[in-house]
Amino acid sequence: MLWLQAEERAGGGAMSTAISREKTAPQVQSDPRPKGARTRDRLLDLAFESMVTKGFAATSIEELADGAGISKSGFFYHFKDKHDLARAVLTRFRAHNDALFDRLAARARELSDDPLHSFLIFLKLYAEEVTPLMDLAPGCLVSTIAYQERCFAHDIRLANADMVEAWRARFRVWLEEIAAVYGQPAELELLVDAGWSAIFGAFTLAKTRGRADVVAAQVLLYRDTISRVFLQARRGG
Numbered sequence: 001m002l003w004l005q006a007e008e009r010a011g012g013g014a015m016s017t018a019i020s021r022e023k024t025a026p027q028v029q030s031d032p033r034p035k036g037a038r039t040r041d042r043l044l045d046l047a048f049e050s051m052v053t054k055g056f057a058a059t060s061i062e063e064l065a066d067g068a069g070i071s072k073s074g075f076f077y078h079f080k081d082k083h084d085l086a087r088a089v090l091t092r093f094r095a096h097n098d099a100l101f102d103r104l105a106a107r108a109r110e111l112s113d114d115p116l117h118s119f120l121i122f123l124k125l126y127a128e129e130v131t132p133l134m135d136l137a138p139g140c141l142v143s144t145i146a147y148q149e150r151c152f153a154h155d156i157r158l159a160n161a162d163m164v165e166a167w168r169a170r171f172r173v174w175l176e177e178i179a180a181v182y183g184q185p186a187e188l189e190l191l192v193d194a195g196w197s198a199i200f201g202a203f204t205l206a207k208t209r210g211r212a213d214v215v216a217a218q219v220l221l222y223r224d225t226i227s228r229v230f231l232q233a234r235r236g237g
Contacts, residue, residue, distance in 0.1 A: 040078045042068045048089050052139030056086065056151040083153045090156060093141050094163045101170060104129065115177040116230050122174075123223040127216035140203050164196070171195050175226075183233035191229065198222040 033041075046067045050059040061082060065075040079085040108122035145152055145160040152160075171192045179188060198218040206214035 036078075039068055039070060039074070043075065043078060043085065044089055044092055047085050048093070048141065049138045051086070051089065052141055052144045056082075056144070056148055083156065086152060086156055087159070090141065090145070090159055090163070094159075097167075100129070101167070105170075105174075115174065115181055116227070119174050119178060120223055120227055123219055123226070127219040127223075130219070131212055131216045139207065140200065142200065143204065168192050168196060178226075178230050179233070182230040183236070185229050185233045187229075191226065194225065195222050 043064055046064050047059060050064065059082065061075050062072055064085075065072050068075075079088065104122050104125045108118045108125060111121050112118040142160060142164060145157060149157050172189070175188055175191055179185065185191065198221065199215065202215040202218035205218075206212060
């Protein structure tokens with residue numbers, strides 16, 4: 001994903017989550033946070049966008065400091081080096097997306113006690129949430145770290161992989177709940193991967209084609225597949 005950082009949207013939460021054009025603009029004076037916190041967030045915003053659009057190697061400390069309106073020495077007040085900054089970017093990215101998934105999952109489970117129905121609702125909510133944000137998404141952080149792995153410190157690569165595995169685990173637990181009620185499909189682990197393949201792949205395809213609706217369409221297609229597979233498992237087919 002993402003890719004997106006949309007926790008600012010709809011009262012908090014995006015698998016989201018997305019850096020908006022407004023977010024990359026200079027902080028306004030009405031922001032009640034201390035100046036240091038505003039500057040740090042500005043650096044994180046700039047770094048996220050630069051990393052996923054130009055690459056980590058092409059992201060310079062001087063450029064980030066200039067964009068944040070601080071000196072190079074001011075950058076080192078907030079971060080030890082570029083890798084320390086990348087760790088903070090990834091940590092915030094995961095927290096934002098975890099918050100989105102938690103919020104949508106809680107809403108879906110409120111709307112239905114049936115694990116299949118609640119999972120289908122979750123996917124529908126996610127599809128609706130992500131579409132308006134696609135024009136604001138500069139790229140996919142997960143893919144950036146995975147494909148530029150030689151540029152990132154080992155612990156950052158491990159943290160990226162751990163984040164993806166944690167997101168896969170979310171789907172696996174939910175699908176196992178569904179299987180306990182509807183029957184166990186032989187390809188449950190493949191269904192877990194199919195969901196994230198649809199999401200990660202759709203972000204790349206949407207960016208390439210310039211079509212914001214691609215991600216939602218793929219998520220809804222995965223939703224139909226889940227429904228069909230488990231209803232068939234219940235029928236014993």
